[in-house]
Amino acid sequence: MSIAASSAILIALLVLFLGSGGWIFSGLMLVGASSMYFALDFNLARIGSIATKVISSSAISWELAAIPIFMWMGDIIFRTDISQRLFRGLAPMVARVPGGLLHTNVFGCTVFAAISGSSTATTATVGKITIPELLRRGYDTGLASGSLAGAGSFGLLIPPSIAMIVYGVLAEVSIAKLFAAGLIPGLMMALLYSGYIAIMAILRPETAPRYEGEVSLRTVLRGGVELLPIMLLMCVVLGSIYSGIATPSEAAAVGVFGAITITVVTGQFSLALMRESLMNTIRISAMILMLIAASSFLSAAIAYMHLPTQITEAISALDLSPYGVLLILAALYIVLGMFLDGTSMTVMTVPIAVPLIVQAGFDPLWFGIYLVIMIEMSAITPPVGLNLFVLQGLTGGTMGATIRAALPFFVLLCIGTVILAIFPQIVLWLPNSL
Incomplete structure (x- = not known):
């Protein structure tokens, strides 16, 4: 079957099953099964056999164990007073910088992202x-x-990141190296955001009133004490991974122990907190893991159709530059981000995108960070940008005003992506040095 016919069938099925408003898991499964039935003329018994093998093999991947454990760690912290401690700790440190307390958003999210792994949780907790x-x-x-x-989208870029774990499993890239690769780009984006805030505060002083609180060495040191629990937890989790002492899954378990210890030491531990955090983790983890299982089946269907190879050959025939391929993928991800969440985007596109990227000469490790930034864009892209809904609820403003407020930071994400494309060593230096 030609690439045009295969692509047409796949797109039509995606529109039919995903556009119907049903569960994405069942939609992906139906797309995979229907593709095999109509495009490949497989009988139902063969389709069922393939589904059983693919889903069972994807379900026993040890790397996936890190997802629910990291999510539990983040959910425990989400239910404590860590966000108040972050604000109290960071406020005196940034008070005299142009933009003042606005920088607590940027650096608060940067720090919290290192123990969360979720963009929405980071936005809600800090906000x-x-x-x-x-x-x-x-x-x-x-x-x-x-x-x-x-x-708030730093929850995806600053390790540990659920999006990186999903990509690492699907693309067969080291999760520990992905975590290392995201650290410097995450800090770079934080500096870009803070730089923009400082410039706006200088140009429009009324946007950032002068901080009236006390700023002294004593208040800064007191702020450091407030930040100590979360900084220790971050160092233990990431340090154990980067030093090679623990795998990401093992480090996640250490992180859960550390999070529980924080609740005990700060007097916030309760059985209700543990029960609520565990139940929420189970619900979200089940959703993510079901999507991964369904995407594995869809990937198998796409592979049987030889679609990745055909698309790679077709784009290669266009004789595009490597940056041309990146531009096409960026446009694709921005459009997908208007309608799908990050996990769905990842599981649907990795089987096709990774061969294209390798063919264009890019490192799959680098592309993992590129993809995460594309997902960050989707978090602040209407109409399905989850961070936008969180912010609208926090500010009480209209969705239009929230979208306009997020637009400059969407542009900064685009600028950051261009910088990483021109200077890929920003991504690759740290993981290659470990």
Whole structure:
């Protein structure tokens, strides 16, 4: 079957089953089964046999164990007063920088992302403290919500990241190296955001009123004490991975123990907290793992159709430059990001995108970070940008105002992507040095 016919069948089935508003898991399974039935003329018994083998093999991947454990660690911390501690700790450290307390959004999300792995959880946890405080002190609503919209997506880029684990499993790339690869780009994006905030505060001083609180060596040191629990947890989790002492899954288990210890030491431990965090983790992890299983089956169907090879050959025949391929993929991901969440985008596109990237001469490790940034864009892209809904709830503004506030930070993400494409060693230096 030609690439045009195969692609047409696949797209038609995706529109039919995913556009119907049903569960994405069942939609992907139906797309895979229907593709085999109509395009390949496989009988139902053969389709069932393939589904059983593919789903069972994807379900026993040890790397996937890190997903629910990291999510449990983040959910435990989400239910504590860590967000208040972050604000109290960071406020005196950034008070005299142009932009003042707006930087607590950026650096608060950067720190919390290192123990969360979730963009939405990072945005909600940091925002529930910073947004009311910033608005009460007279900071510009657009800059306050926009900076949180962009920085909240660091939950995907700063390790440990659920998106990186999903990509690593699907693309067969080392998760530990992906974690290392995301660290410097994450810090780079944080500096870009803070730089933009500082410039806006200098050009428009009314957007960031002067901090009236005390700023001294004593208050800065006191802030450091507030940050100590979360910094220790971050160092233990990431240090155990980068030093080679623990795998990501083992480090996640250490992180859960550390998170529980924090709740005990700070007097916030309760059986209700543990039960609620565990149940929420089970619900979200089941959703993600079901998507991975369904995508593995769809990937098998696509492989049987030889679609990745055909698309790779077709794009190669266009004689595009490597950056031309990246541009096409960026446009694809921006459009997909308007309608799908990050996990769905990843599981649907990796089987086709990775061969294209390898053919174009890019490192699959580098592409993992590129893909995560594309997913970050989807988190602040209407109409399905989850961070936008969180921010609208926190600020009480209209969705239009929230989207306008997030737009400059979407542009900064695009600029960051261009920088990483021109200088790939920003991504590759740290993982190659370990």
